[in-house]
Amino acid sequence: MTLAQLKDELIAYSKTIGVDKIGFASADPFLQLKDRLLTQQQLGFQSGFEEPDIEKRVNPAKVLTEARTIISIALAYPSKMSNPPKNTKEDRRGIFCRASWGRDYHDVLRDRLKKIEQFLLERIPEAKTVSMVDTGELSDRAVAERAGIGWSGKNCAIITPEFGSYVYLGEIITTIPFDPDTPITEQCGTCTKCIDACPTDALVQGGQLDSNKCIAFLTQTKDFLPDQYRKKLGNRIYGCDTCQQVCPENKGKDFHHHPEMEPDPEIAKPKLIPLLTISNRDFKEKFGHVSGSWRGKKPIQRNAIIALAHFKDQKALPVLADLAKKDPRPVIRGTAAWAIGVIGSLEEKKLLNQLKNIEKDDKVLGEIEKGLNILENKE
Incomplete structure (x- = not known):
């Protein structure tokens, strides 16, 4: 042969x-x-x-x-x-990117x-x-x-x-020396839709990405999300598809060739509030098979808190208060305190001041201050 x-x-x-x-x-x-x-x-x-x-x-x-x-x-x-669950005021949902x-x-x-x-x-x-x-x-x-x-x-x-x-x-x-195939000529032309649409200007120019600004990267980090990106996150809890969604080459492209790639809508678009209290075992059981789980549940939970702040979902306040008081992870405590400031009213000032008196972590204290400042600006 x-x-x-x-x-x-x-x-x-x-x-x-x-x-x-x-x-x-x-x-x-x-x-x-x-x-x-x-x-x-x-x-x-x-x-x-x-x-x-x-x-x-x-x-x-x-x-x-x-x-x-x-x-x-x-x-x-x-x-x-098919049949994606609706993101309603009663049940706010996050979204995993299509690659997950x-x-x-x-x-x-x-x-x-x-x-x-x-x-x-x-x-x-x-x-x-x-x-x-x-x-x-x-x-x-x-x-x-x-x-x-x-x-x-x-x-x-x-x-x-x-x-x-x-x-x-x-x-x-x-080591097998097959004959190589011919590369395809670049066909983006003068189109800059992806660059223009990038929420954080991570696409510096065509073909050059500042990964540290990219929402897909930011959703995978484990520390506090920088302030300037929190509003940009929207309800994304893992990854970002914006630069793909606006691409003219993707218009009408939707392929279902592989049964194992079909999304479970309740996993791809999960309810946000239940994510905040999910156990390690339940997280692994529900999300462990998707690529978006590779960093564990903490980044997903942090992003879910930011998404609830994005929606200003007042139903989340009791759970956020509990996290801000008791969660052992500073990133979750602090992000929850900040979100309470975004979502809450002046009534939440008392809670944040209580947290301020018992919190020992400097970064978390900084987030509590941010929450208090946001509330004071609502007066």
Whole structure:
């Protein structure tokens, strides 16, 4: 069997296991990416979640000696849910981003990548392979771009002609020297809708993101959310889809190819108040299978408190008061105290002053002061 025949067989096989798109790229170093990553590092635009070693991110041979090819795969995920629950005054709800609907995409893609590796090793036993999804050394987007999966959009997502940017990406580095595919020409043109719509101006310019301003990143942090971003959060409790939603290439794109990616509406759009008191066990049982749970429940609960403040939901005040008094976590106590100031009336001044007298943590005391100042400005 020739390598061309094997490539054709692999493409056909990939369709049978639920891979929506597959492409092949050379394993040469990503020199342009290296320049971009160094610039990001110098500007302080990195999130801290990336592989810290830039050489590993740009040189596949640092991950797999004698690397010759990188196989990139894409799986399309839904952009709409059927019968989404309504966000009512009686039951305020948060929202997980679309990439966190359904089963954790890391598990889904690893399953497909493992099957492709087995397929190749059955035919070429001496071949070597290394696969990765999202948290690996390589840049999924840079690989997908080189492999012809799509182009790198101004919103810093890979945009495919077939599925828009609503795709998960993964890759396999291999020693098998497949012929590479042709990259797709960038097609954003003069459009700047994603840059204009970004709630926090995190898209500095087309293709450049200041991760520290990005709501998708901010929802995953564990400390107090900086003041200037709290109003921007809205009811997002994990991730942000704004730059995808406004993209013309995503108009009408909604694919339901994979049953495991279908959202449970009560998980994708959960009621906010019950989140505040959910136990670790119940959180893991209900949300543990979605990618948005990877940082644990604290960031989700902090974001839920901010979302309730966004809605000025007075029904949340008793629970917030309880959290501000008793929760062992300073971030939750403090954010709850701030939210009481946003939601409450002058009656809540007494409560916040009581909290001020018993609180020992300086950061929490700062949040109590913020809450009191907000209440005083309502007079």
